[in-house]
Amino acid sequence: MDVVEQENQLKPRRRKLEELKALGLPFLPNTYGPELHKAADIQARFEELEGTRVRVAGRLMRVRMMGKASFAHILDSSGELQLYFKRDRLGDTAYEYFKLLDIGDIIGVEGTVFKTRTGEVTVEAEDVVLLAKSYRSLPDKWHGIADPETRYRRRYLDLISSEESRRAFRIRSGVVSRIRRYLDERGFLEVETPILQPLYGGGAATPFTTDYQSLDMTAYLRIATELYLKRLIVGGFERVYEIGKDFRNEGTSRKHSPEFTMLEFYQAYADYRDVMALTESMLSEVTQQILGTQDVTFDEQTIDFLPPWRRLTIRDAVLQYAEIDIDAVRDREALYSEIQRIGAHAHPDSSYGKLVEELVSSKVEPCLIQPTFLCDFPVDFPGSLLAKRRADRPDLTERFELYIGGIELGNAFTELNEPEDQRQRMEEASHLSGEEHAEVDRDFLLALEHGMPPTGGAGIGLDRLVMILTGSHHIRETILFPLLRQREDVDVEP
RNA sequence: GGGCGGCUAGCUCAAUUGGCAGAGCAACGGACUCUUAAUCCGUGUGUUCGGGGUUCGACUCCCCGGCCGCUCACCA
Numbered sequence: 364m365d366v367v368e369q370e371n372q373l374k375p376r377r378r379k380l381e382e383l384k385a386l387g388l389p390f391l392p393n394t395y396g397p398e399l400h401k402a403a404d405i406q407a408r409f410e411e412l413e414g415t416r417v418r419v420a421g422r423l424m425r426v427r428m429m430g431k432a433s434f435a436h437i438l439d440s441s442g443e444l445q446l447y448f449k450r451d452r453l454g455d456t457a458y459e460y461f462k463l464l465d466i467g468d469i470i471g472v473e474g475t476v477f478k479t480r481t482g483e484v485t486v487e488a489e490d491v492v493l494l495a496k497s498y499r500s501l502p503d504k505w506h507g508i509a510d511p512e513t514r515y516r517r518r519y520l521d522l523i524s525s526e527e528s529r530r531a532f533r534i535r536s537g538v539v540s541r542i543r544r545y546l547d548e549r550g551f552l553e554v555e556t557p558i559l560q561p562l563y564g565g566g567a568a569t570p571f572t573t574d575y576q577s578l579d580m581t582a583y584l585r586i587a588t589e590l591y592l593k594r595l596i597v598g599g600f601e602r603v604y605e606i607g608k609d610f611r612n613e614g615t616s617r618k619h620s621p622e623f624t625m626l627e628f629y630q631a632y633a634d635y636r637d638v639m640a641l642t643e644s645m646l647s648e649v650t651q652q653i654l655g656t657q658d659v660t661f662d663e664q665t666i667d668f669l670p671p672w673r674r675l676t677i678r679d680a681v682l683q684y685a686e687i688d689i690d691a692v693r694d695r696e697a698l699y700s701e702i703q704r705i706g707a708h709a710h711p712d713s714s715y716g717k718l719v720e721e722l723v724s725s726k727v728e729p730c731l732i733q734p735t736f737l738c739d740f741p742v743d744f745p746g747s748l749l750a751k752r753r754a755d756r757p758d759l760t761e762r763f764e765l766y767i768g769g770i771e772l773g774n775a776f777t778e779l780n781e782p783e784d785q786r787q788r789m790e791e792a793s794h795l796s797g798e799e800h801a802e803v804d805r806d807f808l809l810a811l812e813h814g815m816p817p818t819g820g821a822g823i824g825l826d827r828l829v830m831i832l833t834g835s836h837h838i839r840e841t842i843l844f845p846l847l848r849q850r851e852d853v854d855v856e857p
Numbered sequence: 858g859g860g861c862g863g864c865u866a867g868c869u870c871a872a873u874u875g876g877c878a879g880a881g882c883a884a885c886g887g888a889c890u891c892u893u894a895a896u897c898c899g900u901g902u903g904u905u906c907g908g909g910g911u912u913c914g915a916c917u918c919c920c921c922g923g924c925c926g927c928u929c930a931c932c933a
Contacts, residue, residue, distance in 0.1 A: 425894080427895045429891085430888070430889040432889090432890035433892080435892095449890060450890075479891050480892095481891075500868075500884075501867095503883075505881090506868070506882085508869095510926095512924075567932085567933050568932065611932075614858085616932085745933030847925085
């Protein structure tokens with residue numbers, strides 16, 4: 364936008380501010396005193412507050428002027444509140460002052476609580492003051508912001524104009540604090556492990572690479588917290604968790620963001636069955652606390668969070684949804700032709716484990732709407748690198764992935780604590796051709812050699828959990844400021 | 858990275874076959890002392906994402922570029 368257009372947009376608001384200043388009443392004070400009534404509070408406590416004087420502040424959202432009296436709504440952190448401005452009550456000068464306000468201005472009002480003929484709780488203003496000028500107009504009052512890009516880039520506008528968006532981020536905040544409380548109450552210690560790491564690990568993702576000048580070294584932004592948290596288990600902190608950002612230098616999708624928030628927790632002397640029980644208990648309890656129900660609507664389906672959740676082995680899942688018995692088809696070539704027979708797609712050069720994964724993601728995952736622990740993954744299934752083998756079936760690992768609404772929310776194992784098996788599997792993985800596998804983390808193996816108790820652990824994608832709980836269909840709806848390409852044409856004042 | 862779609866007033870969107878770029882909201886002027894998408898009268902704000910081309914004439918067609926979205930690939 365060029366300067367002339369900006370002037371056209373900004374000029375009337377500047378002019379009105381000058382006119383308002385000229386009236387001689389107070390304007391733009393440095394404080395309004397934090398002891399304010401909240402909109403929602405006034406509505407909730409109407410009986411008690413009716414006829415009393417209250418002090419409120421917020422952003423002017425809508426105004427209906429009718430000559431010598433007007434109605435308006437302000438928005439504060441608790442919601443909207445109707446205000447009534449009457450010339451007879453305010454006096455001529457203050458009413459002129461009110462008429463010079465613009466939608467979007469932040470105002471403070473003192474007045475008396477009453478109810479209109481239509482029954483809406485309202486504050487009749489006896490005093491009004493402009494607290495902050497909005498030099499720019501708000502988004503369309505009826506449609507809000509339609510362009511998702513604008514919602515992400517200028518989240519403040521989205522929050523001002525969309526109750527749905529405000530709700531989603533309050534839910535997000537609630538989820539994080541309730542999870543903290545749940546784990547704290549059960550003796551888990553919240554810790555912080557490095558984000559800048561000399562080696563990356565705990566997953567097979569491509570990392571962001573950066574450069575630490577002072578030590579003249581390459582550093583990576585973490586892709587997972589796992590390997591450091593397990594060092595803490597070795598160190599004797601028997602229950603630890605971390606909630607923080609992981610970073611993956613990969614394509615985005617509605618389920619993938621380059622930075623996302625992960626909960627990882629580890630519990631010594633537990634296995635993956637204990638972790639399942641903890642996970643379903645925690646998530647159902649948190650859901651109940653946040654939404655007041657365990658029935659969550661997502662994608663026009665009702666998801667029931669009440670435990671116990673379904674447990675389904677990979678073998679049973681593939682048998683049920685793809686009608687292939689992977690225990691009977693143990694050979695890569697045979698499995699490949701079975702997959703072709705049912706018309707699913709698979710890469711011709713995938714390993715056996717990778718073929719199973721492709722089958723699971725195309726045939727099984729979309730069917731897992733109700734909370735489901737998919738368990739007992741083949742040892743060469745991608746992502747099983749850090750999972751311990753089953754004693755009775757060394758070709759399988761004690762691992763589960765949690766699915767809700769067809770989305771993978773978490774990944775968990777009985778942690779592999781045998782250093783030799785871990786070393787061999789890391790070395791094999793690091794030699795896989797063309798794949799994004801981390802170097803063998805010798806420092807981590809050294810820790811395991813000191814002895815790690817049997818441990819169960821899980822990673823849960825909190826952004827995705829929030830997607831389910833808020834009915835969001837894109838992970839960006841759950842991230843306040845998702846990364847977007849920088850724009851050069853940002854329109855600011857000259 | 859590939860394919861498809863989109864980008865027009867501050868906001869939400871129209872514009873026929875290629876023929877004067879429009880409406881609602883917001884804004885501005887006026888009326889209105891219980892409105893709530895207030896209403897009524899009046900005013901039209903523009904580098905049609907950027908650059909190039911075809912044409913008498915381009916929002917429209919072609920080429921290049923930008924950004925966004927969907928989708929595929931990738932992503933344990």
